[in-house]
Amino acid sequence: MRLLKKLQHRVGVALSPQEHYTRAFSQGVLLGRDKYAAAAQLFEQAARHAGQAQDAGLQRRANANALLYGFLAGGSPQTLSPLLQALDGLDDIEQIGSQAEFVDAKALHHELAARLAEATIAVLDPSAHLERARHHRGAARYFEAIGGQALITYAHRPDSLGIERADLRSFFHDGQARYHEALDQAHTDPEAAADAMNEALVALLQAPAKDQQQAAERWLERLRTQRSCWSCGREFLGAELHYHHVPATVRGYVVEVLRRAGHDLASVDLSSQRVVLCATCGTMVQTIADAQAVRRVTELRAEVEAQFAGLQHQLAGLERRVNALSVR
Ligand SMILES: [Zn+2]
Ligand SMILES: [Zn+2]
Structure with missing residues (x-):
């Protein structure tokens, strides 16, 4: 039996x-x-x-x-x-891995709900900052609710983050939520965004997440850097966001002119031959240059098409003569 x-x-x-x-x-x-x-x-x-x-x-x-x-x-x-x-x-x-031992279903539920948020973040558009922030915040709350306990599922199905403590994952997601909120805010208020990015950095420093810490540090630096636009003279916060460095002829005399006028010397760079343009001046120049380029391309095409028509005419003539020769 x-x-x-x-x-x-x-x-x-x-x-x-x-x-x-x-x-x-x-x-x-x-x-x-x-x-x-x-x-x-x-x-x-x-x-x-x-x-x-x-x-x-x-x-x-x-x-x-x-x-x-x-x-x-x-x-x-x-x-x-x-x-x-x-x-x-x-x-x-x-x-997990046992038949006799039991765990609280709620703790596992919190962890898997956080993993669902993590899986959702993984497929979101990188520039969807507010949506990313929302899911990071959700994950942070679930991990916070688990508290200091060890996580259950990551040992069995690891992810690339490699953090197996709920409190540390909570710091990580809290930091990432603040990071993306800061990036969203950077478009309208870089000064406030810098404060938010600083808070993001504080949270990320508590979680072992080097790459994200460095990204937050770089943004913090960029958001706090201010330059005057060479073209309109206004001051802007936010390097490579609200202003860019654009190649231009910069002579020593230009630097001297700025110095005498008491203007921002950092709006030109003698060694790299670049000037600072705010995003608005920069895109304005870009738009004009694009329009110019389109006009020039249209002109060139007309010229080339005229030449091409002439060549085709000659080619047709040659073909007729070759055919006439081969018939004989
Ligand atoms: Zn000028
Ligand atoms: Zn400008």
Whole structure:
């Protein structure tokens, strides 16, 4: 009898829903990470059998585990939404990789909700700052709610960030939310944006996220740098955002003229032969230059087409003569 049961479990025939559920552990979960995809399929089977037997409790549990192990095995982040719904119906769930130990379903729910936010951010337009900020803020809140506890899923399905503590991930996302809010604000108020970027940097310094720290540092520097436009003379904050350095002839005499007039010497650069243009003056010059270029191209095309028509005429004449020769 015991041998028969073992055999049934091995091949999965004539099993009760509960036995199917147990089989997902013995033939999947408990065999280690390589078998998580198999575990997901076995949990799906168990959920189906539980559904047929109208065992709603077991069906919920099996369904949640099917989605969980599917995600851990590298499944699409799109499984996260239904997984979160499935976890809502549970008080606790088996700890990942175990059958006997249980964890609070709410803690896992918070972590996976944060991972859903992270997955959403990954596919957002890089310039959609406010939307990115919103999802980073959401992730920060979920990680904050988990607090100082170790995270559960990242050891099984790591991401590129490599932070396995909830509080540190919360700092990271808080910093990133502030970073993107600052970039959005930079267009209208670079001074306030610099303050926001400074707060972003403070948060990012608490999370081990070197690249993001450096990006925030670079922006902070840019937002706090002020230059006068060579063309309109107004002062602008925000290097390479509200003003740019544009190649131009800069002679020593020009620097001298600025010095005597008491104007901003930083609006010209003798060594790199560049001047500062605010974004408005810069785009104005650009627009005029573009219009000029389009006009010149149209003129050239007309000339070339006239020449081309002449060549085609000559070619047709030559062809007629060659044909006449070959007929003879
Ligand atoms: Zn001039
Ligand atoms: Zn200007």
